[in-house]
Amino acid sequence: MLASCARSASTAAAPPASGDNNKEKEAASYWGVAPTRVVKEDGTEWKWSCFRPWDTYEADLSIDLTKHHEPVTFGDKAARWAVKAMRWPTDLFFQRRYGCRAMMLETVAAVPGMVAGSVLHLRSLRRFEQSGGWVRALLEEAENERMHLMTFMEVARPRWHERALVVAVQGVFLHAYLAVYLVSPAAAHRVVGYLEEEAVHSYTEFLRDIDAGRIEDVPAPAIAVDYWRLRPGATLRDVVEVVRADEAHHRDVNHYASDIHRQGHALRDVAAPIGYH
Structure with missing residues (x-):
């Protein structure tokens, strides 16, 4: 089985930039709430919008690769x-x-x-x-x-x-x-x-x-x-x-x-x- 990554282990809200009034406002999400900035464990910003840290996992490389279903019906x-x-x-x-x-x-x-x-x-x-x-x-x-x-x-x-x-x-x-x-x-x-x-x-x-x-x-x-x-x-x-x-x-x-x-x-x-x- 594939181990899912716990949300709490790899996400955090980055602190808002102070004194930067010239930046464009972030677009609100579908729910009308401004999205939080997600960071990785090392503190760098998460740059992927197509998936989040809690969607990541480690593949099970021990799985049997030779398994075959013999046709019966x-x-x-x-x-x-x-x-x-x-x-x-x-x-x-x-x-x-x-x-x-x-x-x-x-x-x-x-x-x-x-x-x-x-x-x-x-x-x-x-x-x-x-x-x-x-x-x-x-x-x-x-x-x-x-x-x-x-x-x-x-x-x-x-x-x-x-x-x-x-x-x-x-x-x-x-x-x-x-x-x-x-x-x-x-x-x-x-x-x-x-x-x-x-x-x-x-x-x-x-x-x-x-x-x-x-x-x-x-x-x-x-x-x-x-x-x-x-x-x-x-x-x-x-x-x-x-x-x-x-x-x-x-x-x-x-x-x-x-x-x-x-x-x-x-x-x-x-x-x-x-x-x-």
């Missing part, structure tokens, strides 16, 4: 086949350009959690029932995948045609996944489980190319250092390792969610994993 086999079919054009287009491949992967990987979380959220409102923590868990998955993208955007600068491809692929995948989830949540979660298995494999290949010197092991982006609480002097290799661990965790949780549905239970009846990213 027809739905499992169809999900596995669909994922393999999606991988083939990706391999052909990006080949060994793993930075750009990761960028494309994360734009798609962040879709299922948002779709599933939204469907469960609306269902919870319609039926006046608890969600078992799954709405939060799935939305956290989507947010975590989005942060993967924000990180790899600093590593790989996509070309215009790659950006266009992202728009097209995301549009198709969003509607296709929503349709599958409405018909069979079990199959939809199984697809994500297999997608994450492929992601673990891709990031393992990424690491091999870094170790072989085919990809330069550049310093880790600052956003990644703060988000995963990486050591000072962390490099791209450290980033790929923690992202791979995240993907392995998403793999396990989505296979688990699929199994719950296969057993005839709703997700609300079985609590979501704690500390899920």
Whole structure:
């Protein structure tokens, strides 16, 4: 599991600057309250608006990377086949350009959690029932995948045609996944489980190319250092390792969610994993 960062350990309000009447007033937040200045443990100002210190964590690098769900039902086999079919054009287009491949992967990987979380959220409102923590868990998955993208955007600068491809692929995948989830949540979660298995494999290949010197092991982006609480002097290799661990965790949780549905239970009846990213 991934350890969440306690809020009190890494935030504080910086004292207001005295005698500086020329500074522009800070914009009020949505709630009409001026935002406090957040600082890190070392006293430096927190510069990220897309996440806060309490959203940071240390990835569990001890997670089993070799775990594989053997297809049993027809739905499992169809999900596995669909994922393999999606991988083939990706391999052909990006080949060994793993930075750009990761960028494309994360734009798609962040879709299922948002779709599933939204469907469960609306269902919870319609039926006046608890969600078992799954709405939060799935939305956290989507947010975590989005942060993967924000990180790899600093590593790989996509070309215009790659950006266009992202728009097209995301549009198709969003509607296709929503349709599958409405018909069979079990199959939809199984697809994500297999997608994450492929992601673990891709990031393992990424690491091999870094170790072989085919990809330069550049310093880790600052956003990644703060988000995963990486050591000072962390490099791209450290980033790929923690992202791979995240993907392995998403793999396990989505296979688990699929199994719950296969057993005839709703997700609300079985609590979501704690500390899920």
